[in-house]
Amino acid sequence: MLETRAIGHLRWCVGGHCSWDTVRGLRTKSTHFSTVQLAQDSQSLTSAKAQSLPFKSIPCTGRNAWANLARYWKNNSFQQLHLVMEGHFQNLGPIYRETLGTHSSVNIIHPQDVARLFQSEGVFPRRMGIEAWAAHRDLRNHKCGVFLLNGEDWRSDRLILNKEVLSLTGVKKFLPFLDEVANDFVSFLMRRINKNTRGTLTVDLYADLFRFTMEASGYVLYGQRLGLLEEHPNEDSLRFIRAVETMIKTTLPLVYLPHQLLRLTDSALWTQHMEAWDVIFQQADRCIQNIYQEFCLGQERGYSGIMAELLLQGELPLDSITANVTELMAGGVDTTAMPLLFTLFELARNPSVQQELRAEIKRAEGQCPKDMNQLLNSMPLLKGAIKETLRLYPVGITVQRYPMKDIVLQNYHIPAGTLVQVGLYPMGRSSELFQNPLRYDPTRWMRRDETNFKALAFGFGSRQCIGRRIAETEMMLFLMHMIKNFQINTVCKDDIKTVFRFILMPEKPPLLTFRPV
Secondary structure, eight states: OOOOOOOTTOEEEETTEEEEOOSSSOOOOSOTTOHHHHHHHHHTHHHHHHHSBOGGGSOBSOSOHHHHHHHHHHHTGGGGHHHHHHHHHHHHOSEEEEEETTEEEEEEOOHHHHHHHHHTSOSSOOOOOOHHHHHHHHHTTOOOOTTTOOHHHHHHHHHHHHHHHTSHHHHHHHHHHHHHHHHHHHHHHHHHHHTSTTSOEEEEOHHHHHHHHHHHHHHHHHSOOOOTTSSSOOHHHHHHHHHHHHHHHHHHHHHHSOHHHHHHTTOHHHHHHHHHHHHHHHHHHHHHHHHHHHHHHTOOOOOOOHHHHHHHHTOSOHHHHHHHHHHHHHHHHHHHHHHHHHHHHHHHSOHHHHHHHHHHHHHHHHHOSSOHHHHHHTOHHHHHHHHHHHHHSOSSSEEEEOOSSOEEETTEEEOTTOOEEEEHHHHHTOTTTSSSTTSOOGGGGTSSSOOTTTOOTTOOGGGSOTTHHHHHHHHHHHHHHHHHHEEEEOSOOSOOOEEESSSEEESSOOEEEEEEO
């Protein structure tokens, strides 16, 4: 019924209810959106189509694609895209159409519609590709990773990667690496505090979180420490961080503009984008060379990171390994640093939640001090805090799919192949879907409330984010060590203003004060 086959060891998420499949196919837990209910929906699809309204009847934001795009540029709406989407849902209802330049989509917000979209995604799910990224790979003769691949090419790479990146066995291997870096960040912060006579540190942690996430991701992926938490970080690593920032900054406008035209006119935007990706791939090449040098020494090796494991297995060609690990590295810096910054801010202005988390961490460490995996599973409130952060501040503000068959959403007929986007930011702040939605309340994910298809920050189904286990584990270990060692405060109690620059980030990073516990 779920139209997926033999994707072993792949964890998929339905609103936060996850199960590991180690035999064949993907199976779900019993949920409100059960297989039986989806089957009933499927049986009634034919009659629903007959009664549904035509596609062109869907409310739209304007029928002229280029006039719409010009209006966005004039009003600087791209940086406020999450708020613009929220306004469209409030004005047009739970479904609307939008065309912007070369981009056209149907946008939805209701979990029931997401469930139907999931049912229609097929054996080879497709999400929105980024042509500028694919063009870089083509022009530089690089392979594409699973983010850009589709069809059987995507599936074959994904099956191999799942074993090292998403499976329980794979996660257990890299847990100690992430724990080591999280501990080192605490020491890094303590050194700065000890230089302050007041015994506290008030700081904008934005740049430091970038260093942490790159250090942690690099260690897991390449098995190498980059030295970013030392007094004088490696210049190549700092250059990589700047390149990732440039790549993300230049991606958003390239989604809506024809990149072929920008290439012909030698646009500065296109040049910056290409050069940024070049630096990102150069970093990967340096790490690969180091791994090969260690192999040539012939020394007995323990676990040395995901890339080394993939090389040893020999199931993927080197260029595919490079492409996939590079995408994981580039995608894992900003997209983990931002949720950590937002979580620290929310804990700083919600001291009672911070205190409850500190107590939970202490209890968990007393019950299972040595088993790290069991320790993390003994902290449901901490898991809830991360989900709550991603509800309010989703890194990517949409999840996209192209249904493989016609579907009916909100009584409108949606043809197969239409780009359908789930608006995560407006969904997370909807009073219809969440009680007191602006309140930071991690316990909402521990209650028996209906949460299916509401926790979608990492996507859903077999095409969910390939790096979600690295990101989730990295965030949990970082927050566990930070909360255990520091009291976190802020003088700013107002909501943090956000901007969208291909990922959601604070308009101005908040100042946070850290005092050793």
